[in-house]
Amino acid sequence: MKTKKLLLLMAGVFLLAFASCEEDNEIPVVENTNESSNPTTEPEASEEGEEEVEEEMAAMADFTVTVENVVTPKPIFESGVFAVPVGKSGPAPLFPGDAYEFEVNAGQHVLPGDGGTRLSFVTMFVQSNDLFFAPNEEGIALYEENGAPIYGDGPVDVTDQVLLWDAGTEVNEQTGGPNQKPQQAPDAMDQGEDENGVVTEVKDNSCAFGNELPTVAEVIKVTIELVAPARFKVKIKNVSTATTISVPAQGGDARAAVPISPGVYAVHTAPAPFFVEGETATGAGLIASETGVEDVAEDGFLDALYMDTKAATGLIVPLSPGAWAVHMEGTMPLFEKNMPDFGEGLEGLAEDGNVAMLGESLMNKEGIMESGIFNTPVGASAPGPIGPGGKYQFSFTAEEGYQLSLATMFVQSNDWFYSFKPEGLPLFKDGEAMMGDVTEYVYLFDAGTEIDEYPGAGIAQVIRQGEMDAGEIDSNSNVRVVTGEEFDNIPANSYVLKVSIEAN
Numbered sequence: 001m002k003t004k005k006l007l008l009l010m011a012g013v014f015l016l017a018f019a020s021c022e023e024d025n026e027i028p029v030v031e032n033t034n035e036s037s038n039p040t041t042e043p044e045a046s047e048e049g050e051e052e053v054e055e056e057m058a059a060m061a062d063f064t065v066t067v068e069n070v071v072t073p074k075p076i077f078e079s080g081v082f083a084v085p086v087g088k089s090g091p092a093p094l095f096p097g098d099a100y101e102f103e104v105n106a107g108q109h110v111l112p113g114d115g116g117t118r119l120s121f122v123t124m125f126v127q128s129n130d131l132f133f134a135p136n137e138e139g140i141a142l143y144e145e146n147g148a149p150i151y152g153d154g155p156v157d158v159t160d161q162v163l164l165w166d167a168g169t170e171v172n173e174q175t176g177g178p179n180q181k182p183q184q185a186p187d188a189m190d191q192g193e194d195e196n197g198v199v200t201e202v203k204d205n206s207c208a209f210g211n212e213l214p215t216v217a218e219v220i221k222v223t224i225e226l227v228a229p230a231r232f233k234v235k236i237k238n239v240s241t242a243t244t245i246s247v248p249a250q251g252g253d254a255r256a257a258v259p260i261s262p263g264v265y266a267v268h269t270a271p272a273p274f275f276v277e278g279e280t281a282t283g284a285g286l287i288a289s290e291t292g293v294e295d296v297a298e299d300g301f302l303d304a305l306y307m308d309t310k311a312a313t314g315l316i317v318p319l320s321p322g323a324w325a326v327h328m329e330g331t332m333p334l335f336e337k338n339m340p341d342f343g344e345g346l347e348g349l350a351e352d353g354n355v356a357m358l359g360e361s362l363m364n365k366e367g368i369m370e371s372g373i374f375n376t377p378v379g380a381s382a383p384g385p386i387g388p389g390g391k392y393q394f395s396f397t398a399e400e401g402y403q404l405s406l407a408t409m410f411v412q413s414n415d416w417f418y419s420f421k422p423e424g425l426p427l428f429k430d431g432e433a434m435m436g437d438v439t440e441y442v443y444l445f446d447a448g449t450e451i452d453e454y455p456g457a458g459i460a461q462v463i464r465q466g467e468m469d470a471g472e473i474d475s476n477s478n479v480r481v482v483t484g485e486e487f488d489n490i491p492a493n494s495y496v497l498k499v500s501i502e503a504n
């Protein structure tokens with residue numbers, strides 16, 4: 001799968017950012033040189049003295065913590081429908097002069113080396129059995145090779161990148177034929193003879209179906225406008241007129257407009273989100289929809305295509321190297337909620353995945369029994385972030401009364417990190433060591449050090465920013481919980497990471 005290759009590339013890019021902390025790798029992790037630490041063997045107390053001895057001994061255990069990236073990589077970054085014409089109150093096809101408008105979020109790429117963000121869509125050429133408009137498999141690139149966004153003095157016309165396709169699902173009739181959308185009952189579906197063909201570009205408009213089709217630009221006009229950093233407005237306009245297409249099946253010199261149906265769009269980086277040229281429309285492309293393309297191409301119905309596209313849409317969130325500390329109950333080594341960042345390195349971790357300063361600060365902080373950083377993924381030989389399937393691991397020995405804190409960056413953000421609550425996670429309960437999956441105690445925090453942009457798109461986020469610490473200062477400088485309402489694509493914590501503890 002392509003995602004794997006992309007994540008490797010990503011790891012390479014991150015190495016640049018993390019190279020500075022490589023020398024700090026050697027922070028001791030398990031060594032506990034404290035001479036007063038207790039032996040792990042059971043006390044061999046005499047019968048009558050046993051209870052007393054147990055009361056004096058604080059419980060103690062060896063812990064291994066695993067931080068795992070459990071993201072299921074999805075091929076589509078963002079998706080949606082366009083169904084309500086501008087100025088209308090409900091879904092409808094576009095008739096001459098009407099337009100759909102929608103906005104998408106897209107940085108120059110989602111992951112380093114992924115080929116860049118592109119826009120694709122599928123919408124029906126309504127005067128047909130199964131023709132649709134869509135860009136080619138690559139999609140319409142939203143950025144130049146040098147990383148500059150599509151930009152012009154106003155909207156940029158990209159109609160020359162829109163093509164007319166035959167879905168190969170229904171046998172073509174002369175325009176105006178009985179099994180074409182305008183002649184079918186409004187709710188008719190799949191009416192017409194099965195073609196059992198493949199998706200092909202309609203290149204010969206004059207003779208393919210025994211009548212003349214208009215050119216793409218005579219029916220549809222598509223423009224893209226950069227309306228804010230990493231945000232584009234797309235406009236799909238029907239530029240046909242009442243005489244654009246001849247409808248010989250209606251007799252004589254009859255001519256008509258070409259309506260355009262509601263459709264589905266996607267922002268993606270790998271090619272072919274919806275279909276593959278030369279393959280059957282069923283189950284093809286990144287979303288592998290069973291009937292989605294057919295339903296739009298034949299009847300202008302977008303439910304199946306939209307649902308299958310949504311199912312293939314999601315944010316891929318790498319996790320950065322992080323820091324951990326085992327500290328006394330009642331201390332908050334990393335941050336306090338609703339208070340500004342301590343200025344001890346959390347900012348560098350939360351904004352750039354740079355753990356060096358925080359790791360150093362923790363070594364010299366009071367109340368901390370042991371601390372360290374985790375920056376080399378399990379199975380890797382060099383520090384780097386972890387993508388889906390990757391994990392970090394660290395170990396320590398701790399006694400009752402101590403808590404565990406840790407922090408790792410939500411890499412598709414400006415300054416977000418995963419952590420337990422600031423007091424940390426108790427390592428013992430009623431004398432028993434904490435074990436198992438503790439992901440439910442993890443929260444996503446905003447460090448309050450940089451203004452948030454759309455996750456996965458923001459140009460001041462670590463994957464896309466030009467330099468470390470790029471980004472504007474947040475007017476609310478407090479560390480606080482990310483509620484999930486800030487943006488529509490923030491995954492649930494348990495979708496991104498799993499934190500588990502082994503103890504013995």
Ligand SMILES: [Ca+2]
Binds near residue numbers: 167168170172195
């Ligand atoms: Ca056909």
Ligand SMILES: [Ca+2]
Binds near residue numbers: 192
């Ligand atoms: Ca039909």
Ligand SMILES: [Ca+2]
Binds near residue numbers: 414416447450451
């Ligand atoms: Ca922020």
Ligand SMILES: [Ca+2]
Binds near residue numbers: 462469
């Ligand atoms: Ca930044």
